[in-house]
Amino acid sequence: MRKWYAIFVQGAKEEDVMRRILERFDRSSVYCCVPKRKVPEKKDGVVNAVIKPMFPGYVFLQIHMDFKTYYEIQAIPEVIKVLNYENKKDKQVSQGQGYEEMYFKSIPDEEMEHLIKLMDDKAIVDYSTVLMNNNVITIVSGPLKGMEGSIKKIDKHKKRAKLLLNFLGCEKLIDLGIELLAPTPTSPIR
Template sequence: MNWYAIFVESGKEEIVQKYLSMYFDADTLYSMVPRRVVPERRKGKIYHVMKTLFPGYVLIKTRMNGNMLHKMRSIPDFYRFVNNGSCYTKEAGEYYCQIREEEMSVLFKLIEKGDIISYSKIKIEESKVYVVSGPLHGLEGTIKKIDKRKKRAKVQLNLLGKEQTVELGIELSVNDSVRF
């Protein structure tokens, strides 16, 4: 079984995921909508909001064939399979590209139970970022920018051959030493 990405109407990812579970059994197809918890500040209060990691996309794991493609096209709000351009051939008639295992393994390191990416605890010392705990632990090289005020980290992920920057929620740990 291979991983694929399907393009759906933005905001309707979970509805498409429910349709997929109705049309296909769990042994045939597994679908996933990765979500992230990020802090949002409204009127001085901080709220922990759940957002979709890749809006408009549903990731599926299946053995793809023409019958499945035909069934999926009948699902409301389903647009098409996401292709990186290198796998479509008229001779083979394939309309879908699989996601490489290396790309999915980084995503699996971030995701915890329930397809949710929670907060990572981060420590900043002398302009160096150290991940103390959380999903970003061991992935320090993918962090491109830290926004201390919004408590978010911009992380670079590679998916379907494209570099994508996503924002993940962080907790900043306070240094134990007091500086004068």
């Protein structure tokens, strides 16, 4: 059964590692992605949309993991490690039946589903359109629609929303780009 795994790679080498994984494995047996986010950045007084990794240094893949697959992935030069239970403190399995499958730390499907819902087909989280009226946040459109409760802060100046996401065993705040709508006198308060 295919499960989700996180691979820790050298900085700025996420795309290279993803390409190499897709070259080494049959595409029907692996799904690989580097989640990215589109955010506004100001440089020399000009604001441009920039694509940045959501989790710098990580590549995510859905695959049936066993030791053979693990060593093939580890053979990729830019790979530092596949997250697993190699730490004695974390290792709570014995070498019984199912040992290989239990050895590797998979990411729960629910966590990945939340992330995949945010991304487009190129694994990019695009801008969401946000209306703020009397400090009440309403997501009008975009990947954050319906997730108002998970937004912890809106930075109007930088045009970014801080989204709280449960991921890889802890809560992470992720900066995502937004387009702010100016409230009008007839804008409904929700």
